[in-house]
Amino acid sequence: MPALAPSDIIAVIGAGAMGAGIAQVAAQAGHPVRLHDNREGAAQSGIDGVRHQLEKRVARGKMAQDDVETIIARMTPAATLAELADSRLVIEAIVESLEVKRQVFAELESVCGPETLLTSNTSSLSITSIAAGLERPERLAGMHFFNPAPVMKLVEVISGLATEAEVAETLYATAEAWGKVPVHASSTPGFIVNRVARPFYAEGLRLMQEGAATPATLDALLRQAGGFRMGPFELMDLIGHDVNYAVTRSVFDAYYGDTRFEPSLVQQALVEAGRLGRKSGQGFYDYREGAESAVPNAASPVEADLPPLIIEGQAGNIAPLVTRAEQAGLEIVRRESISGQPRLRLGGLTLALSDGRCATERACDEGLEALVLFDLCLDYNSASAIALAASPGVDAESHDLATALFQRLGMEVCWLTDTPGLVVLRTVAMLANEAADAVLQGVCSAQDCDRAMQAGLNYPRGPLAWADGLGLDFVHRTLSHLQQSYGEERYRASFLLRRQALAGSCFHE
Template sequence: MPALNASATVAVIGAGAMGAGIAQVAAQAGHPVKLYDNRPGASAQAIDGIDRQLGRLVEKNKLTAEARAAIVARLQPVEAIEALADASLVIEAIVENLEVKRGLLRQLEDLCSADCILASNTSSLSITSLAAGLKHPGRVIGMHFFNPAPLMALVEIVSGLASDRALAEGLYETAKAWGKQPVHTKSTPGFIVNRVARPFYAESLRLLQEGAAGCATLDALMRDAGGFRMGAFELTDLIGHDVNYAVTCSVFDAYYGDFRFQPSLIQKELVDAGRLGRKSGHGFYSYAEGAERPQPVELSSDASVESCVVEGSLGVAEPLVQRLADAGVKVVRRDGSGVLRVGDAVIALSDGRLASQRSREDGMANLVLIDLALDYTKAIRLGIACAASTCEAARDQAVALLQRAGLKVSPLSDIPGLAVLRTVAMLANEGADAVLQGVGSAGDIDLAMRAGVNYPQGPLAWADAIGLPVVLRTLENLQAAYGEERYRPSLLLRRQVAEGRNFRD
């Protein structure tokens, strides 16, 4: 089915921030749009707000005054739901309540023509459940936009058990015509983004709970080494802990208490205390006027380092060697097991084991583990963890070497998988399970995480770049360290490694 013709009327129900944003998107794409809300005057007020936002774009020379006027002219506030009878597509963006949405859909089924598509912007409710009981459940499809809808590229096209595939394809093409990046997904808890993103929050929360480092240090590592726009604590403060915690609980409950999605007691305590983040003035950080933002912990060393020895390949961290050479460090290469030696220190990329465990098992004295970086040529910070037996002088030599490469060095306690590596491994693992269960294709999952939550790389493509055997070994070591099913590797990951294939092959 092709995209809706631009002359087709689109109706949006719900004039809150999300509904108004969707209405703006459709109007900008050329559709006549009817905006309805059961609160008197709310639709007109929302359109006035859209007009003001477009006005700011005109002031910045990002939109012409003529285009602004044309967009606003296509937006019609309506005060009665009966006025939506001629719509070709109705998108509901009302309260996240199953029974309320079901009642609305039943009303629309009787009101609108038989070929009108009924779309829900739900972020968490089952499309299958929403459509159940309707005379024609195949016309109900999820069209999940991300906030703010005019700016965020991703739209999840969600098919329930009865959803008509041709209609889903039509909505996919419509979203593309509206300038969005759509993905197909199956109606399962969290769809793609809200499911696959859970480990991003969960691993940082666990590291904080276990005393690996403070919020500022963990956030800095995710930004400066991992390439994420925000760390988990900054981001949850922005989202609102009530919202983020509720989504986690919803996914956890929907998967019958699977510990991969276990909510955090730390976040629950913030919610219980009313520390909801920016909107309440306090979350992990204080947003009170004049409040000082805590700074990440950094190590420094005055040790003199002029040369290092690289034994074998450092794998994904290999670009660090060239960075050291470019900084004037003499690099000597010889065969070995993939470690970097400087003075008494042995530096290796984490494999998910505790530094002390790996030092003992592999016979490496003065072991210093480094964390994963998105791009070792551009990272500005790197996390390290030392074995209990590593002497201070060896640690200082390792820090000095990394400083020569222009890196800030932040310490973590001896924690399995450090910060970035374990987070990326868990994101990839969740993405792999989503592919295995038919929630979405590998390409759609990577696109969804880039376009929906601004990840620097899709988690499955990132895992391919690291090497799937490395990711699998990291997860197996995490599972062994914790003794928990939370870190169990996906069957698809095991299969891809066994077959010598990547996710994106």
């Protein structure tokens, strides 16, 4: 279906930061825009706020003043819903209340023509529920922008049970014409992003709660090893714990208490204490004036004469790490693998990429005296930090050897307590698992899932593409080991991921 024409009138209801931002996006795309808010003067204030933001760009030399005037001239405050009657598309961005939204759309349906497309920017409410009771529920869909709307690229186009396919396709094409990255999603709790992202926060919270590492250490590892723009703790502090915790509770409740979405008692305590993050001055970190910045717990520099690094078996996922060792001037010896899995050896010490087991368990399973596990990295060639964990048989000398090895490669070394899956591997496996379940349940396609997570949250790689690159058999094995270690349904592998792994296929052919 074609996108709406630039001459079509776009109406936005709600002149807060999100509504005004959406109005700006539509006006910049050339549409006449009508902005309505039931608070007196709010619509004009929203337009004035858009002008203020655009003039900041003028001051930085990013925009011409004439362009600002052209955009603002397209935006008109509307005092009543009746003034939106001739709009081709209405986007609602008001309070997250099902009852209030239903009332607004019922009134809109009475004043707008049958060709008007009605959409909600809701981030958590069911589009099917919002549309229930309308005479033309097939004309209503979700159009979920991300804050700030003029900057963030993603738009989730959400279809309820009654939404016509041509409506969703028109909204998709329109969002694309506005310079956005649209994806299709069905109306299920959390849609794509707010559902698939839950493990990013949940696994970090659990690792911290179990004493694996400090928030600053876990954040650093997910940034410097995992390639994420922000770690989970600094991101939750930025979002606000009241908001993040409420989303988690909403998804958890909507899925009838599925343990994959279980909220954290640690985050609940922060909300109860009023430590909401940056906006309150304290969260996991202290933002008050004069507060000391938290730093990751990295190992002190270790000087050691390294013996030859023995590579057993095909390097597979750690091949870039071996290349980095060669480039660092280490003596490399290659041998066949008895176990069938790639391993590194330094003298009597064995090192291996985590597979979801803790080092203690794996050392027992494989009959190893001294084992150090290292974490997954997005790119071993460029990663600047890495997490390690040791089995009980690793003495001080072997501990120093492992530290010295990765420091020689230019990496900060962060030792964790012996925990299953470490940090990056555990997080990526759980993100891929949730993404696979979303695809299995018809929420979205694999392509749209990856697009959403990259465009909406700036993930360095789509979780399903990342799983494809690692090998679905490896990801499935990691999840199986996590479930075995914890004995919890939380880590059960998605049937789709398991099936794809058994078939030797992938999500992106």
